[in-house]
Amino acid sequence: MLEFVFDSARTVSDLLFAGVLTRYPDIPWIVTHGGGALPLLAQRMELFRAMLPSGTTESASVPERLGRLWYDLAGTPFPHQAPALTAAFGSERVLYGSDYCWTPAFGVDAQIASLAGAAQPAGDTWHALTTRNAQRLFPRLSPSASG
Template structure:
């Protein structure tokens, strides 16, 4: 694991790389492999059942309600994406166990169908009916063993329970035993709905909820207890790259919590993997690469909220090192995610 460098050094280094190659994406670039690990689906049956909730959560992003596989493929082709990892960022839990289990199964079968219908273009993270752990464990097993899922996708909280909560331990035990990839996407926390009325809560809050759930996993001891889980946190892990030192220092004040972290708090944070959705700008990219090497960073778009090509162009403007770009654009995902 490479050591942390100062934020000033990281920003200077990234600025230098950007100056060395202030270039976009050309035809040669788009011919190179690109794997997008952050590509959302909205199955028609889900939109039919819960379009009101999707519209409310996606305020200002009307393209979400008009998503189709064909539109995904068109955006992928425009940006040079070879394979997109599909996931659901919208919840399937609305308080009813049977509905949540049904929506999760439907989403997983729909994603598996996209993989079959478009060989090599799609892979997917399974949707689980959490916080129903009793239903989530068999759904994970079914999706991984029967439907060919490449990992599971989780939200940062479920009914305001964060992923380090002891109630999720049976699921984490199953996933750890398999050495599974677990992709975590943030959702809005119940605490923080009305900070700025003119701004959709998700727009402001998602990075902070990623940070909350990572901290929950860290100090509950889950990251240490389940070391075979291969975590990927979207949106660069929220604020964790900037706050890693502050978060890790809590262990100094609480020896009881430090005892849960035999390798140390910072070492656990430095084992995590991140995607680049929303963090291809120079300051955010610098912070992330000061915490982990490029081999733990993967390209992600957040499509259909954001198109692929502008993010790939921004990444290349701000990080010109060929080895780092190769890792982020495809190498890291191929190394970490089975079946790519």
């Protein structure tokens, strides 16, 4: 129930501090579960990066580098996780994610309802925001690309 949010954060932390994200900047990494605990740990990771071995010499801060990744909203992102995610890394790379097939259909329905019922981003909706971001990430799947 809880470990996956730490697994998500640990995996991204390992990729970051091993220099993988720097060596492969063109991979559009999509992090599940809103980055798990990353929004809460990004500043702590920044404080400790100078003490860690390889992969920590890039001049961009940890939060800046984590802001280059994409994040899905699978799990239970409202009312707290999605606002923490966007406060930490912005909303330009937030995607909808249902966790289907691990989450049963009734759970996916509840997640979609939570998107609609949550406090919406300023001047936008979660649905519109995540749709636009997905179209930027996957332009060939955009309705304007078909035809």
